[in-house]
Amino acid sequence: MQLKSKDLLGLEYMSREEIELILETAKLFEEVSGRDIKKVPTLRGKTIINLFYEASTRTRTSFELAGKRLSGDMINIQVSSSSVTKGETLLDTGKTLEAMNADIVIIRHSSSGAPSLLSKHSGFSVINAGDGMHEHPTQALLDMFTISKKKKRIEGLKVVIVGDIFHSRVARSNIWGMKKLGAEITIVAPPTFLPREVEKMGVQVSYNLDESLKKADVIYLLRIQQERQKGGFLPSIREYSRLFGLNQERLSLAKKDVLVMHPGPINRGVEISPEVADGPLSLINEQVSSGVSVRMAVLYLLGTRK
Amino acid sequence: MEKETQVIDAEILNRTINRMAHEILERNKDTGNLVIVGIQTRGYYFAQRLSQKIKEIIGQDLPLGALDITLYRDDTSSGIKNPIVKKTDISFDIQDKKVILVDEVIFTGRTIRAALDALIDFGRPRGIQLAVMVDRGHRELPIKPDYVGKNVPTSLEEKIIVRFAELDGKDEIIIVRSEA
Numbered sequence: 001m002q003l004k005s006k007d008l009l010g011l012e013y014m015s016r017e018e019i020e021l022i023l024e025t026a027k028l029f030e031e032v033s034g035r036d037i038k039k040v041p042t043l044r045g046k047t048i049i050n051l052f053y054e055a056s057t058r059t060r061t062s063f064e065l066a067g068k069r070l071s072g073d074m075i076n077i078q079v080s081s082s083s084v085t086k087g088e089t090l091l092d093t094g095k096t097l098e099a100m101n102a103d104i105v106i107i108r109h110s111s112s113g114a115p116s117l118l119s120k121h122s123g124f125s126v127i128n129a130g131d132g133m134h135e136h137p138t139q140a141l142l143d144m145f146t147i148s149k150k151k152k153r154i155e156g157l158k159v160v161i162v163g164d165i166f167h168s169r170v171a172r173s174n175i176w177g178m179k180k181l182g183a184e185i186t187i188v189a190p191p192t193f194l195p196r197e198v199e200k201m202g203v204q205v206s207y208n209l210d211e212s213l214k215k216a217d218v219i220y221l222l223r224i225q226q227e228r229q230k231g232g233f234l235p236s237i238r239e240y241s242r243l244f245g246l247n248q249e250r251l252s253l254a255k256k257d258v259l260v261m262h263p264g265p266i267n268r269g270v271e272i273s274p275e276v277a278d279g280p281l282s283l284i285n286e287q288v289s290s291g292v293s294v295r296m297a298v299l300y301l302l303g304t305r306k
Numbered sequence: 307m308e309k310e311t312q313v314i315d316a317e318i319l320n321r322t323i324n325r326m327a328h329e330i331l332e333r334n335k336d337t338g339n340l341v342i343v344g345i346q347t348r349g350y351y352f353a354q355r356l357s358q359k360i361k362e363i364i365g366q367d368l369p370l371g372a373l374d375i376t377l378y379r380d381d382t383s384s385g386i387k388n389p390i391v392k393k394t395d396i397s398f399d400i401q402d403k404k405v406i407l408v409d410e411v412i413f414t415g416r417t418i419r420a421a422l423d424a425l426i427d428f429g430r431p432r433g434i435q436l437a438v439m440v441d442r443g444h445r446e447l448p449i450k451p452d453y454v455g456k457n458v459p460t461s462l463e464e465k466i467i468v469r470f471a472e473l474d475g476k477d478e479i480i481i482v483r484s485e486a
Contacts, residue, residue, distance in 0.1 A: 040377040
C-alpha cells in the first residue's frame with residue numbers, strides 16, 4: 001500500500017486507509033527519534049524545501065528535523081528575504097525550485113488553495129503546511145496520532161473542538177480526518193465563529209461548553225487568532241475567555257481521563273488557563289513530539305513513492 | 307502457474323535449527339556478551355527459534371532484538387513498491403557485544419548490507435556473525451554467512467520461502483517455480 005497522490009494537500013479527499021498508513025508508519029519512526037543516533041539514510045540525496053509565506057515555529061522546525069532525521073537535504077526559504085519581495089509569483093518560484101530539482105516542497109501560505117495551485121504546475125511533491133482557512137493536514141495527523149497513542153483508538157471517541165472554527169484550517173483538517181476514522185465531533189463556539197452550513201461537515205454544534213465537556217474524551221482548543229479578529233467577531237477577548245476558555249474549574253466537569261489538546265501557540269489566559277495548559281491532562285508538548293514522527297512518516301511515504 | 311516443491315520438512319527444519327544453535331555456541335564459548343538480532347519479518351521468527359534452542363542448551367536467555375532494514379535499503383531513492391516499515395526493537399546496548407545477525411534467506415546480500423549499516427547506528431559491536439537458514443546463491447556483494455542451514459542452488463526465476471508455524475501454520479522450506 002502506498003499513498004495515492006504525489007502530494008499531501010489535505011485530508012478531505014484522503015481515504016481512511018491512507019490516513020491509517022501514515023499513522024502506522026509514524027509509530028515506527030518514533031523509535032528512530034528515541035535512538036542515540038537519530039538519523040536513518042532513507043532520503044539521502046533528496047532535496048526538500050521549506051517554503052513558508054507565513055510565520056511558523058513548530059511546523060517549520062518540525063519538518064526540518066523530520067527531513068534531517070531521514071538524511072534529506074533540507075533548505076529553508078525565508079520568504080521575507082527572497083525574490084518574492086521583488087514580486088515573483090508563486091508559480092515562478094515553483095518553476096525555479098523545479099529547475100533546481102527539488103523533490104518535495106513544503107508550503108505554508110495565507111491563501112487557501114496555494115499548495116494545490118503549486119502542485120498542478122510542478123513535478124515535485126507538495127506538502128501543505130497550512131493554507132489560509134483551508135487545511136493543515138500534518139497538524140491533524142499528529143493530533144490523531146497523539147490521541148490514538150493515548151486512547152489506543154479514534155473510532156467512537158467524542159471530540160469537542162472549541163473556538164474559532166471559521167478561521168481555522170486546523171479545525172477543518174481535524175474534522176475531515178477524525179470523521180473518517182470514526183470519531184464523533186462536537187464543535188463549540190460563538191455563532192460568529194461558525195462557518196456557514198457547518199453541519200454539512202457532519203459535526204454537532206453547541207454553544208454551551210460546560211454541557212459538551214461532560215461527555216468528551218478529547219477537548220481540542222483552538223487558538224484565538226488575534227491577527228484575524230479585526231472584523232468584529234467577538235465583543236471582547238475577555239468575554240470569550242469567560243464563556244469558552246478552559247480553566248481548572250471547568251475542566252473538573254469533564255471525565256477524569258479527558259485529553260486536553262491545543263495546536264499551539266497558546267494564548268495563556270484566553271482559550272486556556274495556564275494551570276490547565278501546564279497541567280497533567282494537557283498533551284500540548286506530546287503533540288509537538290508526535291509532530292516530528294508524523295512528518296517523518298509523510299516525507300518517507302511521499303519521498304519513496306513510485 | 308506456480309509450482310511448489312518442498313526442500314525441507316518440519317522435522318529436518320527443527321534439527322537444522324538445533325545444529326545451528328550448537329555451531330553458534332561452539333564458536334562463541336563465552337555467551338556473556340552474545341546477543342541475537344533477527345531481521346524483520348521471517349528472520350526475526352527464525353531468531354526466536356534459535357534463541358529458544360540456545361536456551362535449552364545453556365539454560366539462559368540471550369538478549370533478542372528485531373531489526374527492520376526498510377529505511378536502510380539501497381533502492382528507496384529509485385522508489386519501492388511496498389514501503390511498509392516494520393518495528394525495530396533493540397532494547398539492549400550492542401556496544402562491544404558479539405551480535406548474531408539472523409535472516410531466513412540470503413540472496414543478493416543487499417539486505418544484509420543494509421542490516422549492517424542499521425546495526426552500526428545502534429553502537430559499535432565487538433563483532434557481527436551472520437546466520438541464515440537458506441543460502442540460495444546469486445550474491446551481488448562480498449558477503450558470506452557464518453552459519454548456514456542449507457545451501458539451495460536456485461535460478462533467478464525461483465523463489466525460496468521459509469515457513470514458520472507461528473506465521474504460516476507449519477514449518478517447512480519450499481521452492482516456488484513459475485511455469486509458463
